[in-house]
Amino acid sequence: MANPDIPNVPDTESLDPEDWEDFRMRLHRMIDIAVDQMERSHEGRVWTPFPDEIKSLFDLSQTGQSSEQVDTTLQKLLPYGVGNTHPRFFGWVHGSGTPSNLVAEIAAATMNANTGGRNHAAIEVERLVIEWCKGLFSFPDEASGLVMSGTSMATIVAIKAARDARLDFKSRQEGLGGHKLVGYTSTEAHACIARAFDMVGLGTDALRRIPVTADHQIDIELLKKQIHNDREGGFEPFLIAGTCGSVNAGTIDDLMALSDISETEQLWFHIDGAFGALGMLSDRLRHRLADLERADSIAFDFHKWLHVNYDAGCILIRSGDTHLKSFSDRPDYLKSAEHGLAAGGTWPVELGPELSRGFRALKVxxxxxEHGEEKLGRMISRNCEQAAYLGELVEAASDLELLLPVSMQICCFRYVPASASDVDLNSLNEDIVIQLQMSGIAAPSTTRIDGKTAIRVNITNHRTAQSDLDVLVGEVRRIGADLTQSH
Known part of the structure; x- marks a missing residue:
């Protein structure tokens, strides 16, 4: 007998559209709007602040809106991204995405697959993507990997695997057990390595940050000395994290020397290759990256220099057995079977922290x-050539100063007026970047090089042309001159 206190919900009600033809037309309209936005990605402002009046439309105090209201609000959101789809977005290291990825995203959303486990097509596609990655970096057949949200999460997987392997996997139950593990990276390394040390219980003090040389590479001699001193002091070195594409300057550590030290000292050799590792596709960079194949783990992003739409990163681990031992834990409700939906061998949840995982691998x-290795590699090479061209423009200008040689796709420089002795150059160059961003002309970022504020121009954008760099340099000089005169 039905309980009168419980509302009667009809069992025919769902969240599907009541009229599928009407929904089909709705989706077509939104696709047209999206494609129009993508087609115009090179036009207008690079970045525009999010207006309060549009922000207020996303206030969820009023729900149950009509589909027309929702779609109108979504359309109004589109111009207010971070700007990385525009050819003059030069800040940080963001890929620019591709319209073709929209098709894959629609297919993935339609399947709505959870790729944490079980026996289905999405997991097989991810395994094939990992096989491609293993081939790219000449990793052995027994290597394993996962498509992840990005290098930050991939680094956590790598550091945990390295920790567990050093402690014979007892750390999974017992913790560090008094072991004083320490690892090594450069002062130019990405912060995600220190965060991983924190998150796997090692603590950030366990990460020794080795100074860099004048070329912004980890100082090999200082590294050797620190390892020796740590062993003498009762610490247990277990890992070296090399950088393949530093955030500040795009530099690459001496990977051969680091791999030799790791081998001699019996340390895990990890490489942060967030954007640089995929330089393996580039004829211009490949010879500089040969020692990637000697790494025990590589973390990198597809959403940077492969231009896959956010988000998509990857972890590769040389020893698939180590990878599995570091994460595998199959409770009864996730037990495997020889046949059926619970079959399929090793599940991704046994190789990382997530059971709930989207189908990121499809867009990769x-x-x-669609675009092929050669074309994707050419886009990488072109960005490096453009950064070199920007460096030449800077060196040719009397009021600009190149702060570091261009290594890959990053150029760091500053505006230096003739009256430099009377001007706070750090403050001036900060103001130049802010004005570039606020005006919508371009969006570089800033960093510090040897205490000097640099206008940092990163080019990981398949839409950027040399003319965009001409515009940037012209505007930096114009804004710099205006600000100098106004002081």
Whole structure:
């Protein structure tokens, strides 16, 4: 007998559209709007602040809106991204995405697959993407990997695997057990390495940050000395994290020397290759990256220099057995079977922290399948050539100063007026970047090089042309001169 206190919900009600033809037309309209936005990605402002009047439309105090209201609000959101789809977005290291990835995203959203486990097509596609990655870096057949949200999460997986392998996997139950593990990276390394040390219980003090040389590479001699001193002091060195593409300057550590030290000292050799590792596709960079194949783990992003739409990163681990031992834990409700939906061998949840995982691998597969390795590699090479061109423009200008040689795709420089002795150059160059961003002309970022504020121009954008760099340099000089005169 029905309980009168419980509302009667009809069992025919769902969240599906009541009229599928009407929904089909709705989706077509939104696709047209999206494609129009993508087609115009090179036009207008690079970045525009999010207006309060549009922000207020996303206030969820009023729900149950009509589909027309929702779609109108979504359309109004589109111009207010971070700007990385525009060819003059030069800040940080963001990929610019591709319209073709929209097709893969629609297919993935339609499947709505959870790729944490079980026996289904999405997991097989991810395994094939990982096989491609293993081939790219000449990793052995027994290596394993996962498509992840990005290098930050991938680094956590790598550091945990390295920690567990050093402690014979007892750390999974017992913790560090009094072991004083320490690892090594450069002062130019990405912060995600220190965060991983924190998150796997090692603590950030366990990460020794080795100074860099004048070329912004980890100082090999200082590294050797620190390892020796740590062993003498009762610490247990277990890992070296090399950088393949530093955030500040795009530099690459001496990977051969680091791999030799790791081998001699019996340390895990990890490489942060967030954007630089995929330089393996580039004829211009490949010879500089040969020692990637000697790494025990590589973390990198597809959403940077492969231009896959956010988000998509990857972890590769040389020893698939170590990888599995570091994460595998199959409770009864996730037990495997020989046949059926619970079959399929090793599940991704046994190789990382997530059981709930989206089908990121499909857009990665689609990007590689459609555009091909050679074309993707050419886009990488072109960005490096453009950064070198920007460096030449800077060196040719009397009021600009190149702060570091261009290594890959990053150029760091500053505006230096003739009256430099009377001007706070750090403050001036900060103001130049802010004005570039606020005006919508371009969006570089800033960093510090040897205490000097640099206008940092990163080019990981398949839409950027040399003319965009001409515009940037002209505007930096114009804004710099105006600010100098106004002081």
């Amino acid at each position: 597969w689609a990007q590689i399948a």
